[in-house]
Amino acid sequence: MKQNILTGVLLAVIALLVALPWFAPYFYIFVFTEILILGLFAVSFNLIFGFTGMLSFGHAAYFGMGAYTTAMLLLHLDWPLLYTLVAAMALSGLLALVIGFFCVRLSEVYFAMLTLAFGMMVFTIAHSWRDVTNGSDGIAGFRISEFGLGLDLVMGNPAVYYHVTLAIVVIAALVLYVISRSSFGLILKAIRQNPERVAFCGLNVRSYRLASFVIAGIFAGLAGALMAPFLRVASPELMHWSLSAEPVLMSILGGTGYFMGPFVGAALFVLLETWITSYTGAWMLFLGIVLALMVMFFRKGVLGTFLDWWMNKND
Template sequence: MRKLILPVLLIAIFALMPLIAELVGKNALMTLSARILMYAMAAASLNLILGYGGMVSFGHAAYFGVGAYVVGILYSHWMSEVPIFGLFPGSNQLLVTLPIAMIVSGLAALLIGALSLRTGGVQFIMITLAFAQMIFFLFVSLTAYGGEDGIIIRRANAVPGLNMRDKTTVYYVILVVAVLYFAWLWRVVNSSFGQVLKGIRQNERRMEAMGIATFRYKLYAFVLAGMGAGLAGALMANFLRFTSPDMMHWTKSGELIIMVILGGLGTFFGPILGAAAFLILEFYLADWTEHWQLGLGIILLLVVLFTKGGILGAVDRLKGGRQ
């Protein structure tokens, strides 16, 4: 039972957020809350490879951006009624665009992962960064889809029976998708697959000696992580009604890593807390001074140098520690 307290509490908070925002008359709170949900999904997908699998990918924002662009491109083709490559029709149905966004970002992750995972250590960090930069520049070069300016999506994707022109409805759709995603992720990290992944992080050679094809497991995890980020990106495109190459800039990948670390590496709820901490910090610091990144930098530096295990680690230590 105790295990259920935190998830139920989190869902309740997020579900009540639109009401709270209306009560205090600050609509920005609902936007902030939605951003936390979507970044939490992206950070959690990164945590699957970074925290559980020990793979330091410095290009995770690329899949986030690819997911967003799938929604944008499908929408622009639906608007112009010109099939993509003359073959596939565009779409504005959320139930169509989300799965396609996941498939496309998963394929991108499969290709990049299959090549990158042949290296390790520093080289792995750099090659994932390099591939992400290539995707970034690829989308900058797509003048047909706005180039550097990106695509404006006039209306959020439709869901039968829902009025998606209402921001609050979109918010609840995001919440439902996020809850489903985290429920699925819970099953993944607690499955035998998740155990193998943790084992690879601790000692890859030993896992290999036990007869496990570690490369394949790492690649699966890499692809699943890419799909998760793609899903989050697709939601983001719907929420912002906009996509641009900025979404996959390398500093965004850095921010995703920061969220994972802030919350606590390799913990289930860490990315949610980390994304919340990061975005709330940004929200209030940016409100207060345009030099908010100075504060962020100092806090981040202190967290890295003097804490072990982020927010959840600090909470554990305060409780007397299970370390």
């Protein structure tokens, strides 16, 4: 009964998101487009953190790779958006495969530090290789001529781009949910809890970690590919190590043990940032205080704490 209610609430939220452009000001269309993109970014990160138990500080590298791929293809080849998204996922996955090949050999803090090192390398290349990436100025001036598949969509319209982003994020989230609920996902959870026992069962822990790392990189690249047309620019800041901290915070804020937790965390993070910056220039101070209190008093994340209370209510 409670599970059915929660499913109904999720469907109601999706229906509300679909209807958002019909009643909300354009400002909130932009805000919720950002929430959807960062939510997908955080969910992709949580596949390696919440499910596999690997803390990465270089996840923004794949996000930025996706953004740069889309920006370059739109600027130089004028591809339909759908094709650039596929290319961005492929190149981000390839980058994750190369980096992950070295990183998954280590664990715990050594893994985290190595991902940070690779992330800083990727950022430095994007910042310094001016002939290709245009350096700190980034790549701008591109336009989206069409979506692809013969669909006549005005991609320059913020409401249309919001609906396209919503559809893509929902499909991507469903794919990640199926992965997390599959036997592969169960093995990832087992690796997080006890990798030695999984290895004793005859499974190659390193291979599963690498597969998780690559899948997370692919969907982080998709999120970055959606962000570039949204911002109208792909810059090195999208690869900076500080951006890699955002999905960490969003996942913890929403609840790493729950699939929808990172989405809730992304919504809280972006909305708090938006509202606080409208009142004060010292927004980082107040945002830090609010987030610290939420993390302290919601030990399983906001969604996790609520679901625990809901499931235990009247039991």
